[in-house]
Amino acid sequence: MSNRFAVILAAGQGTRMKSKLYKVLHPVCGKPMIQHVVDQVSGVGLEKIVTIIGHGADAVKDQLGNQVTYALQNEQLGTGHAVMQAEAELAEEKGVTIVVCGDTPLITSETMEALMEHHEHTQAKVTILTANASDPTGYGRIVRNAEGAVERIVEHKDATEHEREISEINTGTYCFDNASLFAALKQVGNDNVQGEYYLPDVIEILQRQGEVVSAYQTDTFSETLGVNDRVALSQAEQVMKQRINERLMRAGVTIVDPDHTYVSSDAQIGQDTVLLPGTVIQGETVIGDDCTIGPHTEIIDSTVGDRTKLKQSVIHQSQIGNDVNVGPFAHIRPSSEIHDEVKIGNFVEVKKSVFGNRSKASHLSYIGDANVGEDVNLGCGSITVNYDGENKHLTTIEDGAFIGCNTNLVAPVTVGKQAYVAAGSTITNDVPGQALSIARARQTNKEGYVTKKNDK
The missing domain is CATH 3.90.550.10 (Spore Coat Polysaccharide Biosynthesis Protein SpsA; Chain A)
Known part of the structure; x- marks a missing residue:
């Protein structure tokens, strides 16, 4: 030669x-x-x-x-x-x-x-x-x-x-x-x-x-095909999309609706993974076996383990483990690590954070710049208050902690192992392990208030 x-x-x-x-x-x-x-x-x-x-x-x-x-x-x-x-x-x-x-x-x-x-x-x-x-x-x-x-x-x-x-x-x-x-x-x-x-x-x-x-x-x-205008560009996109999807399907990936599934040529997807309509997989994404992706899910330059379900969510430059459930309508932002058996539920945003095995943030939460240990429960409306207007600060939630609904964790702050934080609290100081922290105003009931108001 x-x-x-x-x-x-x-x-x-x-x-x-x-x-x-x-x-x-x-x-x-x-x-x-x-x-x-x-x-x-x-x-x-x-x-x-x-x-x-x-x-x-x-x-x-x-x-x-x-x-x-x-x-x-x-x-x-x-x-x-x-x-x-x-x-x-x-x-x-x-x-x-x-x-x-x-x-x-x-x-x-x-x-x-x-x-x-x-x-x-x-x-x-x-x-x-x-x-x-x-x-x-x-x-x-x-x-x-x-x-x-x-x-x-x-x-x-x-x-x-x-x-x-x-x-x-x-x-x-x-x-x-x-x-x-x-x-x-x-x-x-x-x-x-x-x-x-x-x-x-x-x-x-x-x-x-x-x-x-x-x-x-x-x-x-x-x-x-030579691409000289936007029409030819769209034609090339369709041919390339069909080529990629056929290669994946012949390798053991189920694509329910190939006409509405978009996968990067550099992506790798394991056997028996199912891609539902509206799925967009970009960059050098790697997805394991037996996953269900979509519908309407976007994954960019991320790694996803086996048996994970990602539904109607966005994952960007992050690592997702095995047996994880994400969504619907969750947003995993860059530099996040979601370990095995974690649940990131509906309307949860995670940014530059680590979730340990079996931890949960089931709904309506923002977890940014945080280290979340194993077996942690983050109640509805949990917020890590990570930005002071100039710098980002770290929140640490150790193994087994329970964070009640509608809690603000004002970083930098640490919640110790197996500690409890009462619902509605705003935590500004560290919580010791196995403690219960309550940080909210005491409730006051003024009886007869409406009657007295109307008498005026």
């Missing part, structure tokens, strides 16, 4: 997106398009990946980091000019270079591997990735001779009526002999309406030189 390299074209502005966000950074199933392409290209076994950047260069670098090498295209003068910017990195290399666009998030490493193997097997100087399109309008057509070899690519506007009936189209992804690519690029001119240097001109140059030009046809047209 030859040495392998890649050039990813990611320098265009993407004006048709009508967005402040650089085109290749628009997400598909939660991940930027360019990241999808890099992840798939990396699966082919390459010596070097060169990404051509231009508009939004710094933002692309922030996303990709040191996964790739960069080459800057200061002026966007066409695809041929873009590839030329990789000359310093690749021109002296011997091997095979795949050129792929950064706005094709659906292309897979399997297809790229098949393309490169076909290229090497046919000993071609260039191999075109093609596909059959049900509606090829606007695409360049692949014209083959009687033996099936590629004769030329004809653009739609230049095609005859007979040629427009051809359904095999040029996808814009190519595999080149590296030395031939950079030699031919020096011969590409810009004598066209746009005044640009086009990469497909390399194919014509190599054909004139008598070199072998081949084509590999992918079975899946959708992989080749």
